[in-house]
Amino acid sequence: MSPALRAAILTLGALLWLSGAVWLVLHFAFTQQTPWGPLPNPWGAVLMRMHGVLAVGGVFLLGWIVGGHTIERWGSARNRLSGLALAGSAALLVASGYALYYTTGAVHEVASRTHEWLGAASLLAALAHWWRNRP
Ligand code: HEM
Numbered sequence: 001m002s003p004a005l006r007a008a009i010l011t012l013g014a015l016l017w018l019s020g021a022v023w024l025v026l027h028f029a030f031t032q033q034t035p036w037g038p039l040p041n042p043w044g045a046v047l048m049r050m051h052g053v054l055a056v057g058g059v060f061l062l063g064w065i066v067g068g069h070t071i072e073r074w075g076s077a078r079n080r081l082s083g084l085a086l087a088g089s090a091a092l093l094v095a096s097g098y099a100l101y102y103t104t105g106a107v108h109e110v111a112s113r114t115h116e117w118l119g120a121a122s123l124l125a126a127l128a129h130w131w132r133n134r135p
Pocket residue numbers: 016017018019020021023024048049051052055056058059090093094097098100101112113115116118119120122
C-alpha cells in the first residue's frame with residue numbers, strides 16, 4: 001500500500017469514527033431536558049455535517065480499497081478475518097447511513113441503532129487489522 005493511500009485511509013477513518021463517536025457522547029450525555037422536550041446540543045449538527053462529508057470520502061476510499069488492497073491479498077489468510085469484518089461493517093454502515101436519510105418510522109429506528117452500534121464497534125475490527133500488521 002502506498003504511504004499516501006495508507007495516510008488517507010487512517011486519517012479519514014479516524015475522523016469519520018471520531019465525528020460519529022463524539023456525536024454519540026453529545027447525544028446521550030449532553031442533550032438538555034427542557035419543559036418543552038429534549039434540546040439537542042448545538043455541536044451535534046456541526047459534527048453531523050462533518051460526518052456526512054467524510055462519509056462521502058469514506059465510500060470513495062472503500063471502493064478503492066476493495067478494488068485493490070482486498071483483491072490483491074485475498075489469497076493469504078493473514079488479516080483476512082479482520083479485513084472482512086472491516087469491509088463488511090463498512091458496507092452495512094453505508095447501507096444504514098443511506099437509510100438514515102430516506103426512511104422513516106420503525107425502519108429508521110433500526111437503521112439508527114444499527115449504525116450507532118456498528119459504527120462504534122468498527123474500531124475493534126480496525127484495531128485487530130492493525131494488530132496483525134504492526135512491526
Ligand atoms: C463508511 C462509513 C460510514 C458512512 C457512509 C456513514 C454515513 C452516515 C450518514 C449518511 C449519516 C446521516 C447523517 C445525518 O443525519 O446528517 C450518519 C449518521 C451517523 N453516523 Fe455514520 N457513517 C459511517 C461510519 C460511521 C462510524 C465509523 C461511526 C462511529 C461511531 C458513525 C456514527 C454515526 C452516528 C452516531 C450517526 C447519527 C446516527 C443517528 O442519527 O441516530 N458512522 N452516518
